[in-house]
Amino acid sequence: MEADGLGLEQALALAAGGGAGLSPEKRAALGASLLLLRRDYRFQRVRFWGRLQGLRAAYYIADGRATDLAAPPQRLYSLNCVEWSLLPPATEEMIAQTAGLRGRFQGDPSYEYESPERKEDSDRIYEDDSGLFIKEETRLVATIEQIDRAVGIIPRGAFVKTPLGPVHENRNFEGLSMTEAKKLNSYFHFTEPVNLKNKTLLEKADLDPSIDFLDSLEHDIPKGSWSIQLERGGTVVILRSLLWLGLTFYHIPMTKQYGYVYFGTGEKNMDLPFML
Numbered sequence: 001m002e003a004d005g006l007g008l009e010q011a012l013a014l015a016a017g018g019g020a021g022l023s024p025e026k027r028a029a030l031g032a033s034l035l036l037l038r039r040d041y042r043f044q045r046v047r048f049w050g051r052l053q054g055l056r057a058a059y060y061i062a063d064g065r066a067t068d069l070a071a072p073p074q075r076l077y078s079l080n081c082v083e084w085s086l087l088p089p090a091t092e093e094m095i096a097q098t099a100g101l102r103g104r105f106q107g108d109p110s111y112e113y114e115s116p117e118r119k120e121d122s123d124r125i126y127e128d129d130s131g132l133f134i135k136e137e138t139r140l141v142a143t144i145e146q147i148d149r150a151v152g153i154i155p156r157g158a159f160v161k162t163p164l165g166p167v168h169e170n171r172n173f174e175g176l177s178m179t180e181a182k183k184l185n186s187y188f189h190f191t192e193p194v195n196l197k198n199k200t201l202l203e204k205a206d207l208d209p210s211i212d213f214l215d216s217l218e219h220d221i222p223k224g225s226w227s228i229q230l231e232r233g234g235t236v237v238i239l240r241s242l243l244w245l246g247l248t249f250y251h252i253p254m255t256k257q258y259g260y261v262y263f264g265t266g267e268k269n270m271d272l273p274f275m276l
Contacts, residue, residue: 022051047063052105054106067166068166090141094138147262148190155188156180158256187217189215227241
């Protein structure tokens, strides 16, 4: 959700139907500090990504984007919504390295987990401890990246891809109609497309390359991993992920107001296929 445009407090209220939220003190601190982040880092867009709750403390996450909105964002975390630290860019190595970690976050970025590889090979004697421990900051980066790839979404038409490649905000986007807003294929994953590349030329014939350049939610696996509801008297469409519990997306049809926020523990719902 943006630091400007739709007010942060109103955006949090729209996404708070699941019971999660921030205290008035945290909301006030966040509203002021996000504006400072935008100025200091010269972001074109900066938003509150969400809160990842650890056992000892919570991580408050923000991300900022430059002119090309499709480029990887710069992510920052804070333990108090006032002081922010820049996170390193996510890599495939980080994701692979942390894939075997289970359990809750501690809330301490310097906390070290024992590598799953070391646990599996406990009889081996290591001369060098490097690479045998994984910092929680690395796990934090990998988890945020996985959540964004899996459930970070935008309405169809909100962004437009230029013929030269860069992606910009679509100034002509006036929101989805109520009918379209209730369909999964009206929402796209805001990440590198996978399914789109496998479509045949015949399947691509009806697509508009300027706005249909991302994967839609209708083919997500497992099927049924999204919940769509109407709230506030049917004026707000809410999508909740059942795969990453705590991810809530909101959109007010016929307006430019939309966004998503995550309030969770950073744990994937591995039991979902058995629950559907």
